[in-house]
Amino acid sequence: MKKILLAFAALFLMVQASQAQLLPSFKLGVKGALNFSSLKSEGKWLNSDTKTGYQLGVWGRIGAAGFHVQPELYYSQKKAGFEPTEDNESGEATIKSMDLPILLGTKIGLGPIGFRIQAGPVFSFAQDGKVTVKSATDFENYKKSSTGIIGGIGADIRNITIDLRYEHGLNNISNNSNQNQKISMWSIGVGYAIL
Numbered sequence: 361m362k363k364i365l366l367a368f369a370a371l372f373l374m375v376q377a378s379q380a381q382l383l384p385s386f387k388l389g390v391k392g393a394l395n396f397s398s399l400k401s402e403g404k405w406l407n408s409d410t411k412t413g414y415q416l417g418v419w420g421r422i423g424a425a426g427f428h429v430q431p432e433l434y435y436s437q438k439k440a441g442f443e444p445t446e447d448n449e450s451g452e453a454t455i456k457s458m459d460l461p462i463l464l465g466t467k468i469g470l471g472p473i474g475f476r477i478q479a480g481p482v483f484s485f486a487q488d489g490k491v492t493v494k495s496a497t498d499f500e501n502y503k504k505s506s507t508g509i510i511g512g513i514g515a516d517i518r519n520i521t522i523d524l525r526y527e528h529g530l531n532n533i534s535n536n537s538n539q540n541q542k543i544s545m546w547s548i549g550v551g552y553a554i555l
Contacts, residue, residue: 384422385422385428386421386422386555387422388419388421388553389418389419389420389554389555390418390419390551390554391415391416391434391523391549391550392414392416392551393434393548394415395412395414395438395547396411396412396545396547397438397440397543397544397545397546398410398440399541399543399544400543400544408441410441411439411441412439413437414436414437416434416435417459418432418433419431423467426466427465428465428467429462430462430464430478431460431461431462432460432461432462432463433459435456435457435458436456436457436458436459437454437455437456438454438456438457439452440452440455440543441453455484455543456486458484459485460482460484463478463480463510464480465478472518473518474516475515476513478511479509479510479511480509480510480511481508481510482527484505484507484543486503502533502535503532503533506530507529508527509527510526511526519552519554520550520551521549522548523547523549523550523551524546524547524548525547526546527546529543529544
């Protein structure tokens with residue numbers, strides 16, 4: 361009789377654990393990050409240096425059964441140094457934008473510690489459609505929005521989140537079709553889950 365009761369107790373606990381994983385979870389938090397960006401160009405008309413910028417914003421995460429969706433919204437300042445190969449003039453571009461990544465991911469771990477893998481699209485909307493350029497050349501002719509793909513790894517330690525990501529631009533951010541430019545960026549961020 362003891363074995364039967366223990367078997368039923370074990371079965372009950374397994375069912376409860378599996379149902380707990382299927383229930384949706386929700387988190388909301390704030391984040392900040394340092395980014396290291398450059399401009400990539402097709403052809404050899406532009407050499408770009410990596411410059412440091414930052415991100416500040418909020419994130420949410422809803423998930424069930426080991427998978428989650430994590431939309432974020434943050435203000436981003438991306439910088440890139442450049443040196444056109446056609447002449448000796450160099451400069452620095454600063455792109456201030458509101459970025460909206462929508463990440464799909466999975467979390468591996470137990471209790472308060474877990475590791476994440478995430479990827480998805482990111483949509484950037486330049487503030488006032490302006491790009492500040494420290495150069496006399498015509499590099500300020502940029503589009504007001506762009507799309508990219510972002511992916512990375514992360515860790516959750518209780519309410520603290522840490523992320524390492526790579527973002528690659530999918531479309532030309534310059535209105536000049538002869539000067540195809542795409543953002544390439546690494547970022548490392550720290551966040552805090554409020555809920």
